[in-house]
Amino acid sequence: MAPSTGPRYRTWVRISRLAPFAVVSVVSLAGCLLAFLSPWFLLFLVPLGIFGYITLILGLTVYRLGPGGYQRRIHELIATTVPLPPGGRALDVGCGSGSLVVKIAKAHPTASVTGVDSWGGSWEYSRDQCLRNARLEGAGERVSFEKQNGAALTFPGDTFDAVVSCMTFHEIKENPDRADGVAEALRVLCPGGAFYFLDLFGDPAFYPAPGKLRALTGAEPRPLTDLMPLPFPLRHPKVLGHAMLLAGTKPGRVA
Ligand SMILES: C[S@@+](CC[C@H](N)C(=O)[O-])C[C@H]1O[C@@H](n2cnc3c(N)ncnc32)[C@H](O)[C@@H]1O
Incomplete structure (x- = not known):
């Protein structure tokens, strides 16, 4: 074959x-x-x-x-919903194989999009795979990929106009408190910029204090199942049953 x-x-x-x-x-x-x-x-x-x-x-x-299935639909939902100003800069924390980065670049034709990932352990993703996918999708010019630890990003604060992340924060084992990954992603977001985070925010094994997420983001988590109906077994608690969206805007600096 x-x-x-x-x-x-x-x-x-x-x-x-x-x-x-x-x-x-x-x-x-x-x-x-x-x-x-x-x-x-x-x-x-x-x-x-x-x-x-x-x-x-x-x-x-x-x-x-798999191909054409719910993973792509979830990425498309994020890419088409996250607001970005013309020529804006977006970041995807834990970009995996680059799918969401490419979809954001396609949905926002003047934006530049950066994907970061540790690409370690048993994950079957790599930077080369991201670059290849972006090139084949015709988005190679406006995207970049960097190996970085989501627990301690190297970008200065207030760098991006939008920051997204999909199913990654709970995987950042360097953060005993997984909410710290959310705080780090928000650090590099410009005041007034949009965040759009999907993760297992409803799973107490990863996020035992939902109040901390609300305090950090000022947003109310919404179950993924409210945004799109999930078939069996995706709605199972061990699969995406605890997946929730945290979306909003980073407050501006107080003068
Ligand atoms: C479930 S995958 C999600 C990938 C991608 N966001 C997507 O939606 O297809 C989790 C990702 O988190 C990444 N990851 C795990 N620990 C990380 C860390 N400390 N810093 C950055 N990325 C990390 C993995 O390499 C993997 O790509």
């Missing part, structure tokens, strides 16, 4: 996370099929049920988020 020549945007589900569950499911299924040798092999039904269910959920999630 010829290699794909188009842009490649991987889903938020890492193959390295899905593969072990799929392997255990297949081995358990094979074990069950040996039940004709001994009924003891039916004990494999237990791991087959557990790991098979997880594999099914993860596999369906990949399918729903």
Whole structure:
């Protein structure tokens, strides 16, 4: 089969996370099929049920988020909704494979858009992938990508006219308090500039103090499901059920 020549945007589900569950499911299924040798092999039904269910959920999630699916729709929603002045500068914190950066550049034809990401660990994203996607989408001129830690961005304060981030703050493990990633993103936003953050803000495992998010942003989190209906299994709490949007404008400096 010829290699794909188009842009490649991987889903938020890492193959390295899905593969072990799929392997255990297949081995358990094979074990069950040996039940004709001994009924003891039916004990494999237990791991087959557990790991098979997880594999099914993860596999369906990949399918729903995949090409033309909900991941693209979510990025399009952010890109087309975030306000940017003509010739403005936008930043995407945790840009992954560059999908949202490219969509913002396309939705705002005079804007310049920067994507930053740590591109580390088991993530299947890279800066080269971002550059390639932007070039293939015809947005290469107005976008740039930098390897940076979202916990401590190198930009001076008040640099960007808009700052966005999608499903990233909860991944910034350098921040024991994940709300600190929100504060750092707001630091580089100009007063009066727009922020548009989508993350698992409703998950108490990551954000145990929702009041802190409100105090930082002055915005009321809105469930993603209020903005677009999500099919099974995306609305599951372990998938996007806790995803919420925080959007608003950074207050101007008090004179
Ligand atoms: C679920 S992915 C989301 C990617 C992208 N925002 C999107 O919507 O497709 C989480 C991203 O956070 C990035 N990330 C994790 N820790 C980070 C950090 N400390 N600084 C910057 N990016 C980080 C990962 O590399 C990954 O690209």
